[in-house]
Amino acid sequence: MQQQKYLTVSALTEYIKIKLENDQHLKRVFLKGEISNFTHHGSGHLYFSLKDEDATISAMMFKSYASNLNFKPKSGDKVLVEGYISLYKARGTYSISIFSMTLDGIGELYLQFEKNKEMFSKMGYFDASLKKPVPKFPKVIAVITSKTGAVIQDIKTTVSRRYLLAKIELYPILVQGDGSKNDIVKALNRVNEESQADVIILGRGGGSIEDLWSFNEPEVVIAIHQSKIPVITAIGHETDTTLSDYVADLRAATPTAAAELATPNMTDILKEIKDKVDLAYYYMVERLKNSRQLLLNLDERLQVSSPINKLQLEKKLITNLVENLHRLYKNNLSDKKHHIHLLTQSLQSPQEKILRYRETIDVQTKRLYQLYRQSTEFRHYQHQTMLNKLEGLNPLKIMQRGFSLTTKNDKVITSIEQIHIDDTLKIDYKDGHAKVKVLSKEGKDK
């Protein structure tokens, strides 16, 4: 009897099974959790556990349902599932039998993000060649962002600091949630249709991927792509990149950076203007210097080719001609003169001849005279010599030395042969003469 109180395991399990499977809440369960112990069974069924921080539940998915999955589940995936609770008697375990499963939140969004990114990329929406240049000096900047919040404030502050000339137009939008996507598209179209804006800043503060999701919506991507006005995006934090960022002409990390990209810095502009003015001044000075040099050269050439010079040249030419004329005339004259001179000379020749003859005569006369003198002197000398000789020969002189002269009939006796006995001879002495008779004669021995 006591045993009546005890149930069999099977009975209890069956009871629990009926309870579980008939519970209205458990017949259709929406559950979110993280996959663990994932097994892809050879049969095609999936077996795994779903867990959160504190609990775990077994899960299975039949092949027929698994084939509809849009992703490949794996351990660690956070998923959203729909299924019912069932109990497996043999093991005494309950599990959730899943008929549909998607990646939870971020996971699913990433999946879509990647798919859309690939699609638009293939369509060429992100091509660098499509990026429109952002004007350097915008007059109007259209800001599409939340009416409240830091984005518009940061942009206003930055623009007023850098470039007061730009006007900011705010196109308020819902930056997240329902209607956000349409707001963005409408705002983009409106700016393109009615605004004078030179550039659009599409901005939103930081947030989760879900918060930023509107900016990944294909409609928004297309609207940005179609915008004729260049679009700068500043969505979320630097690490978040939305499809809007990809399709935009420029992407900024923050609203402040976007405002900087959209405007030039006044300080830079002023410096640039100053540099340009300096350059212009330099060019102008150079230009003038060159012009002046050009003019100086021309002026010099002008002065050189002045008619005064030409006149002087002509004058010189004339002077030369006149000089030539004079010279030629003079030459001619002197030639004539010379000729006359020559002629005159030949005319004067007789006189000269006379002179020459006279000279000759003189010379000859002199010579004659000289010769005569020489001749007389010689004679005189000869004569003297003769006289001297004669003197020496004078018998008186000899007689004075004791010699005497014997003559016979006035003939001088020089040899004994001339004398004969009894001849009368005359002997002259220096102081008289005597007559003698020859008594004897005797020749000298030879």
Added chain:
Amino acid sequence: MSEKLSFEETIKKLETVVKALESKEISLEESIEKYQEGLKLSKALYEMIQKAESLIVEEKS
């Protein structure tokens, strides 16, 4: 002489005058005429440059 000519046009004119003067074929009478024209052009050009220079200095200071 037209006063409305630009510096470049005037200097071109002066150059033509000088070239004509430098040519050997020009007659004396013609050269006197050209020379006078050249002097006028040169004077006008100097004035233009001086004016431009004074303007620049004004701008700078």
